[in-house]
Amino acid sequence: MENEMEQVQVGLMLPGSKPFNDNNNINPTYKSHVQTHEGVIQAYVKLIPNREIYVECVCGVIGRFLGLPIPKPLIVKVDHESLDSIEPGRFLLAFGSEDSVYPSLKRRGLDEHLIKKLEDFSKTLDVGVFDEWIANPDRHGGNILFDGSDNFTFIDHGLSIPEDLSFDSPAKANIIVEQLYTIKSEFEKYKANREAQSTISPMYFDIPISLLSEKTYATSYLTSDDVISVINFLRERLAKLNALFERRLDLNQKGLAL
Template identity: 30%
Template sequence: MTEIRLATVLLGASPFKEGNINETYRGQVLVDGGEVRQAVIKDLHLVELCNELLAFCLAKHVGIPIPDAFIGLVRPGILSVTKAPELPDGSRLVFVSTNVKVPNLTFRLTGADTIGRMTLLAEVAKWANLGKLYAFDTWIANVDRHCGNLLFGNSGDAWIIDHGHGFSGPAWSEGDLDPAKDFKSRLEDWMTPMLSAAQRGSRKQEATAMEASISGFDATEVSKISRIVDLLPPEKVKVVKAFIEGRVARITPGASKALGLPVIV
């Protein structure tokens, strides 16, 4: 599994708005080894920060393309953030992801005519990881997979982003994390209608294959490498671990429902 590393946010980051709700910046970060990266920096409350970190590690585990992620250290005077967890020395912890410089799907759809939009969504429908995405969003109870949360370039150069609304939402409490609960996938609204019957069947098979590949998943390691054990109270860590493990068996039924196919439990 891929471990979350620390990155130090450098002076000079600038804010931007592209449909993002939280304060978001483009800037540079220094990662271990002295490498400077172009990054997207997000000012998030603690639970939403942990959602992002955990979702990154899980996506890497199942092989879905996702930009490299870090815990970003913002030292006093470097960047004005207000939601990010604060350390005793006044530094803050933000979510950092590498800027892969691929446009999100909303941006590309907005700039296209009707034929162009249909053509673009048809490309997404053929994306090799689409079945896994249906499975992944079911697994982590991601309730916010809109078009802006998928970066999609030419020839299917695609990346998933923005998982603060995973695990039922950005401010979940222990009572929200019931593994047996049914969480709606927004893919059902904008992606599923673009799929043919054959494509829906294939995407379901891919989701089922992903479920089989993580059968018996133990969330102990991912809770450590994502750093949530260092950030969340023990009782929250215990509940989210049980949620991740319990959701594996919900992948095929949840993906089937999102695909508009019969659900067999």
């Protein structure tokens, strides 16, 4: 793979942000302009714990490295000028996701037409494999964005890589796989499994996992133990990914050639 892993940009949340609630947000979220060294970016800024910021950045950087349609991740400084609730002279860190312009499926819902569009989308199986690797239990209409034609964008990965999950255990859920693939015939499931194992998961071994801390500035806002635990989870889980994905597909027949 010739991609280069992106460096997460750091920016400052500018005054004039608007509260945003499209997804019954657990955490305060704002639609904001963010000043970075490359210019001003419109982004959605979430006030979340530092470990979650790191996980969001890690998943964004890796996903984009793999060619998945995930918006550019940002680390955003928020101060009193940005939000009145921040004490003067202090700031906190937040996670920013570059505005992709597309609306989510939260209000529209996943009807049969959209499910068919999602099935036909070239990266949907890739996202299903990715969600299994990062143990993302939180894929739903609110974090799948749709351009109204044929393209989807995927956001919100902060609940991935949960601290209480062993690297070799299935995630609590994998909505993409469970809703789109486990309902298919055994032949179709084996076909998906073959593509996952022969085409998709081999790309993961080209990911420079050792660069994740540097690319996300992780040690500047987290302890070394927290930083390393996320990296170790991904590295160790990669060796189990094919087996976990096969289990998720709920394949019944054994022995079919891959």
